[in-house]
Amino acid sequence: TQTVSQSDAHVTVFEGDSVELRCNYSYGGSIYLSWYIQHHGRGLQFLLKYYSGNPVVQGVNGFEAEFSKSDSSFHLRKASVHWSDSAVYFCAGYQGGRALIFGTGTTVSVSP
Amino acid sequence: EAAVTQSPRSKVAVTGGKVTLSCHQTNNHDYMYWYRQDTGHGLRLIHYSYVADSTEKGDIPDGYKASRPSQENFSLILELASLSQTAVYFCASSDVRGEQYFGPGTRLTVL
Numbered sequence: 001t002q003t004v005s006q007s008d009a010h011v012t013v014f015e016g017d018s019v020e021l022r023c024n025y026s027y028g029g030s031i032y033l034s035w036y037i038q039h040h041g042r043g044l045q046f047l048l049k050y051y052s053g054n055p056v057v058q059g060v061n062g063f064e065a066e067f068s069k070s071d072s073s074f075h076l077r078k079a080s081v082h083w084s085d086s087a088v089y090f091c092a093g094y095q096g097g098r099a100l101i102f103g104t105g106t107t108v109s110v111s112p
Numbered sequence: 113e114a115a116v117t118q119s120p121r122s123k124v125a126v127t128g129g130k131v132t133l134s135c136h137q138t139n140n141h142d143y144m145y146w147y148r149q150d151t152g153h154g155l156r157l158i159h160y161s162y163v164a165d166s167t168e169k170g171d172i173p174d175g176y177k178a179s180r181p182s183q184e185n186f187s188l189i190l191e192l193a194s195l196s197q198t199a200v201y202f203c204a205s206s207d208v209r210g211e212q213y214f215g216p217g218t219r220l221t222v223l
Contacts, residue, residue, distance in 0.1 A: 032210060034210070034211070036212075036214075042216060042217075043116075043202055043204075043214030043215050043216050043217055044155070044202070044204075044212070044214045045214070046211045046212065046213070049211065051210075090154055090155070094210065099145060099157050099160050099170060100155075100157075100212060101157070101171075102147075102154035102155045102156075103154050104152070104153055104154045
């Protein structure tokens with residue numbers, strides 16, 4: 001079973017800035033890592049995933065993430081944030097039965 | 113149209129009472145899940161199912177039962193609700209590719 005950890009509980013950025021959200025994982029068999037976004041009062045929405053191949057994966061709305069086996073990381077990035085990117089971001093790993101194990105989340109606040 | 117719906121969207125229950133949370137999906141997915149979310153925590157898996165009429169325990173199943181009467185429906189049952197079960201509950205579905213599609217959540221308050 002994998003574990004995932006997100007070291008930053010809260011990140012504040014200005015609109016137009018870049019942002020990187022950190023996720024580290026422990027290997028537990030098959031590699032399957034993903035990111036989800038949760039806007040206030042809503043359910044989670046899938047952003048992107050990695051399970052093999054190109055370590056840089058592209059997601060929706062300009063998000064990308066890079067898998068690193070050496071660093072045990074799967075960090076999420078966006079080059080230029082918009083106010084609508086304010087949300088909680090969850091990194092998730094695979095724990096069998098197609099179920100996911102989630103990190104504790106990083107709240108991103110985008111200031112104008 | 114929403115592919116995963118949950119009902120009710122919010123509920124206030126009394127300690128010791130029975131609570132049933134319902135989830136319906138139109139994604140034609142085999143896998144369905146129930147998670148709970150507490151303030152300051154990520155989501156924790158309660159029960160899941162990969163086929164109708166069968167459920168599996170997740171990480172925190174104590175105090176919860178699940179029922180999957182059909183591919184589309186997945187219920188979470190609290191037979192004796194307790195204060196500690198106050199949380200937001202999310203249902204999700206997925207196919208073999210693993211991307212999960214979440215419902216809007218049910219806010220449960222146990223008094």
